[in-house]
Amino acid sequence: MTLLARLDRLPLSRPHYLLLLIGGLGYTFDGMDGAVVAFLLPSARAEWGLDAGQLGLIGSATPFGFLFGAIAAGMLGDRIGRKKVMMYALAFYALFSVVAAFAPNYEAFLGSRVLAGAGAGAESAIIAPFLSEFVPAKRRGWFIGALAGFFSFGFVMAALIGRFVVPTMDDGFRVAQLITAVPVVMLLWWRRSLPESPRFLLQQGRHAEAEAVVVDLERRVERATGQVLPPVPEDTVQPATATPKVNLLSALRFLWSPAMAKRTAVIWLIWFVITFSFYGFFSWIPTLLVDRGITVTKSFEFSIIIYLAQIPGYFSGAWLLERLDRKNTIALYLTGAAISALWLSQVDTPVAITTAGAVLSFFLNGTYAGVYSYTPELFPTWIRATGTGLSSAFGRFGSILAPTIIGLTAASWGFAGVFGLTTAVLVAGVICVVVFGLATAGRSLEELTERGDPADTAGEMAK
Numbered sequence: 001m002t003l004l005a006r007l008d009r010l011p012l013s014r015p016h017y018l019l020l021l022i023g024g025l026g027y028t029f030d031g032m033d034g035a036v037v038a039f040l041l042p043s044a045r046a047e048w049g050l051d052a053g054q055l056g057l058i059g060s061a062t063p064f065g066f067l068f069g070a071i072a073a074g075m076l077g078d079r080i081g082r083k084k085v086m087m088y089a090l091a092f093y094a095l096f097s098v099v100a101a102f103a104p105n106y107e108a109f110l111g112s113r114v115l116a117g118a119g120a121g122a123e124s125a126i127i128a129p130f131l132s133e134f135v136p137a138k139r140r141g142w143f144i145g146a147l148a149g150f151f152s153f154g155f156v157m158a159a160l161i162g163r164f165v166v167p168t169m170d171d172g173f174r175v176a177q178l179i180t181a182v183p184v185v186m187l188l189w190w191r192r193s194l195p196e197s198p199r200f201l202l203q204q205g206r207h208a209e210a211e212a213v214v215v216d217l218e219r220r221v222e223r224a225t226g227q228v229l230p231p232v233p234e235d236t237v238q239p240a241t242a243t244p245k246v247n248l249l250s251a252l253r254f255l256w257s258p259a260m261a262k263r264t265a266v267i268w269l270i271w272f273v274i275t276f277s278f279y280g281f282f283s284w285i286p287t288l289l290v291d292r293g294i295t296v297t298k299s300f301e302f303s304i305i306i307y308l309a310q311i312p313g314y315f316s317g318a319w320l321l322e323r324l325d326r327k328n329t330i331a332l333y334l335t336g337a338a339i340s341a342l343w344l345s346q347v348d349t350p351v352a353i354t355t356a357g358a359v360l361s362f363f364l365n366g367t368y369a370g371v372y373s374y375t376p377e378l379f380p381t382w383i384r385a386t387g388t389g390l391s392s393a394f395g396r397f398g399s400i401l402a403p404t405i406i407g408l409t410a411a412s413w414g415f416a417g418v419f420g421l422t423t424a425v426l427v428a429g430v431i432c433v434v435v436f437g438l439a440t441a442g443r444s445l446e447e448l449t450e451r452g453d454p455a456d457t458a459g460e461m462a463k
Contacts, residue, residue: 024150031154039162065117074389093119145318271395273429317366327437
């Protein structure tokens with residue numbers, strides 16, 4: 001009777017939903033911070049007399065910070081624990097968001113935005129692998145997909161801040177920064193009660209602590225459901241006992257070893273495709289709307305509608321993850337996004353642009369629900385956080401490149417060219433996941449990662 005079998009047989013109940021809420025609120029603030037930048041640029045330009053190049057650097061500051069934050073969070077999460085990284089990352093993000101709010105000049109603002117982005121990137125990369133290690137296999141896809149859905153609330157809140165705070169008061173762009181940071185203090189206090197992942201504790205040889213976490217969760221689930229817990233299945237997969245020390249070089253060597261290379265290539269490409277398309281679209285849609293003759297105020301209002309479409313996108317994707325499997329859900333939503341981007345390239349009226357943009361937003365974010373659920377399932381426990389962090393970090397190259405590439409495409413090929421390019425990128429993602437993706441629904445994390453070649457490779461690295 002293993003600890004992990006006891007953990008996986010627990011029905012989803014109030015203790016799991018509390019984990020979902022605490023982790024999801026972190027994603028809400030991450031999403032709000034990343035999205036609000038688009039609404040701060042006009043004020044920053046007026047405040048410091050910035051040119052287009054300087055504005056572009058501000059736009060790329062957060063995803064640039066995300067890149068390094070995701071890499072650091074992954075490796076630290078596998079070394080010192082998921083919970084510690086999640087706490088420190090959130091505090092780091094809040095601190096530098098406040099610094100950005102009081103920045104006296106462009107250089108200080110830019111630097112603090114990069115560092116706040118690093119905190120948000122670390123937070124974003126660690127939450128999904130951390131919480132996936134608590135959730136039973138049969139509900140893990142829905143749970144992590146719904147967790148990612150909290151990003152959408154942050155984007156909607158950012159759009160509301162951009163419409164009703166930034167343009168309506170003096171120093172509105174500074175107030176917006178504080179709004180994204182201050183509630184984090186309460187969330188940090190709340191997160192102190194979170195347990196460390198029992199899977200991480202077992203990998204570290206801390207069996208008594210892992211036992212205590214599982215026993216406490218069992219008691220809380222039994223109390224919440226009012227029922228006797230299900231029996232522990234006997235046919236369970238034991239986690240690998242080899243726990244190599246993780247650094248960037250050893251992680252890359254393992255991830256690109258023969259046993260793992262296909263998984264790594266598929267998930268890295270998917271992250272790049274969805275992040276490139278997402279940031280290319282959302283960073284430019286207000287500007288593209290204005291270029292089509294829509295006023296700035298109206299463009300912000302249309303942006304709110306497009307952002308609202310994220311919510312059903314995420315949660316419908318989460319619902320389908322257990323029914324169609326992760327890879328099929330990702331492929332379905334990428335296909336929908338590709339068709340929507342093609343549609344958007346062919347329309348020119350404000351209503352049609354907003355409608356097509358909302359549908360594209362729906363499918364892009366449904367894809368993200370799948371990607372956040374799928375990624376932690378592909379890597380063994382000892383390198384799960386690092387594998388997830390590096391996958392997310394590779395995707396951030398897409399978010400860094402997208403604003404520039406989309407801008408050049410818009411200048412050369414116009415509105416239709418922008419979304420024609422987006423369509424081509426999305427189609428490449430569909431082909432990749434359909435042909436090479438791994439089916440993961442309903443399988444325990446140990447079954448997916450501790451049997452066969454990946455576990456063998458981990459053992460070899462530990463020798």
